[in-house]
Amino acid sequence: MPARFEADARIFHPAEDMAGAHRWANLGAERGVTLSPETGFAEVMGLHVYGDQNELWEGRLDAMPSEGAVPHEQCRVLGELLASHTQTPGVCWFGVWTGWGVLWPVAPTAVFREIRRHRVHAAWWRRMRARASARAQNRRSRAIPQVQMPHGREQFLFRGNVRAACSFEPMPGDYVSPNAWWPDDRAWMVVTEVDDFTSYVGGTREAIDAILASSDLESIEVPHDVRIVNW
Helix, strand or coil: CCCCEEEEEEECEEECCCCCCCCCCCCCHHHCCCCCCCCCCCHHHCCCCCCCCCHHHHHCCCCCCCCCCCCCHHHHHHHHHHCCCCCCCCEEEEEEECHHHHHHCCCCHHHHHHHHHHHCHHHHHHHHHHHHHHHHHHHHHCCCEEEEHHHHHHEEEEEEEEHHHHCCCCCCCCCCCCCCCECCCCCCCECCCCCCCCEEEECCCCHHHHHHCCCCCCCCECCCCCCCCCC
């Protein structure tokens, strides 16, 4: 995040389960935890930072936040809010991490076995069409401009209306949000680390105040040099 912004905010991705979405503040209150700039989800859930955090990745928790992506509803709210805090809402830049698997379809290696074994003709053609489709998608992916972000993260670079931030769905049901997005006038910037349960926004004092005041977003103000805690 550039250091040029007047203020910064941290947005907490809600923890979701079958019962719905849960705010970090409510989960933490059950354990006497108050949200701070460096509060991690393990702390909110009462897990030992260095001992029990594996529970986050092994599916033993009922509620989990979205990792590496702003949930769609919060993304929509954030996009609408930030659109009024830029002079160029029609031209926004989106960086999407190249490591998301849904952006690089791989043809099944079984196609080669089918060719060698001369199995069912119809099945062979289905596999060939799938392979051709995957290769075409890979060619399209390679044609998209890429940028090198700090700490070695390469990202595909897209351009569109600020509200397009919530429209990235490379495959049906595989929604991803940009890992970095900013308007052409650079009035603000949104960053979501691929391993993080929260997102960060830098912008004008007015833009950050609007985020903090939104009842649809759980957020707190943070200093620019805040340490990112991704568990």
